Amino acid sequence: MLYFIGLGLAKKFLTQASIDAMRKVDVLYLDAYTSLSCDINKEYLEKLLGRQIILADRNTLENNSKSIIKLLEDGKSVGIATIGDPMIATTHVSLATEAKNKGYNVMIIPGISVHCYVISKSMLSSYKFGRSVTVVYPYDKILDTTPYEVIKDNSSRGLHTILYLDLKEGKPMSAKDAISLLLQMEEIKKEGIITPSTQIIIGQRLGCEDEEVKALTISEALEYKYKDPPHIIIVPSKNLHYMEVEALKCLH
Ligand SMILES: C[S@@+](CC[C@H](N)C(=O)[O-])C[C@H]1O[C@@H](n2cnc3c(N)ncnc32)[C@H](O)[C@@H]1O
Structure with a gap:
């Protein structure tokens, strides 16, 4: 067995x-x-x-x-x-x-799973999550823009996106690093998917005594003081149900 x-x-x-x-x-x-x-x-x-x-x-x-x-x-x-x-x-x-x-x-x-845990803590509708994706460290200086494409595709269908963050050789990517990679993807693609005012939810150290789940804009997230990883990010769809809007207010 x-x-x-x-x-x-x-x-x-x-x-x-x-x-x-x-x-x-x-x-x-x-x-x-x-x-x-x-x-x-x-x-x-x-x-x-x-x-x-x-x-x-x-x-x-x-x-x-x-x-x-x-x-x-x-x-x-x-x-x-x-x-x-x-x-x-x-x-x-x-x-x-x-x-x-x-x-x-x-x-x-x-x-x-962190997948269910972060959906639960975000209070977003579990029916409205699209494909998840991992933000990975650039390899040979080449940035994989798949997360950008997945966020764009989910968003166009009114769906939220969970971003797992790379864990390379035991080195967990922080939310801050992931956000600067998303901004680099925006510079390459230029489709206005990730802008300073884009709302995201960041889950830090979920399940630990000091866990935190916070809704921030991209520009706020760049300045935010983070706890140690693991971190996870949700990019909510722009097409929020009014209950989801209320839920997000509770995470500010
Ligand atoms: C590839 S996923 C694996 C998920 C795992 N199999 C599960 O079901 O929970 C691992 C990624 O999820 C995120 N993650 C895992 N545990 C976490 C936690 N406790 N708090 C925040 N993010 C976490 C991190 O981005 C980490 O790199």
Whole structure:
């Protein structure tokens, strides 16, 4: 059996189902690259569960899945624990389908995802979210403008956009860096999608004791004093329902 175990965003969101599964498996990996938590880490989980955990990088789970399949072939049960939900905005589906196609049972244990958490805290209508996208660091000085295109497309259909921020080699992108990249995209595209008066919602350290969810304009966000990451951004559609307008006022 291969278990994909969602840990939620912080210690207080660990579920009994996730703890039971982590105790039960023969080999337990902690996915250390698709997300991060302010208070769940390998040491904390090892102490809580009284067992050993292996930190898994992208290579172990994506390119070198053979080692995990080999454990299953040897009759071992394997767990892959992930901050948040194991299947939301991660790359674990390919490993799950590979194991399933080879005849192994796959069990998914959902966890509270940042995706649901930020929608809930924003009070925006959950029916009105379009495709989500990740703002990534420029690669070889080339800026990927996909987030700009996705915001534009969602906006044209009256939909909100969730922006995940890049997490490269354990270095989480801050909201401030993401906003300056969005402004650079605007300079390239010049379609008036991201302007100083564009409203955004910034979620900081969600699930932690010092979490914050704030509605700001882009120009306010450039001056804002942020807490440490992780950060996430929502770009609300301009076509807000009057209840959503009221909800946003509560986040100022
Ligand atoms: C690619 S998503 C993975 C989401 C995860 N699988 C889940 O279900 O929660 C990771 C990104 O979400 C955002 N994020 C994750 N946890 C967060 C938190 N507690 N507070 C704010 N943003 C967070 C950050 O932008 C981070 O780089």
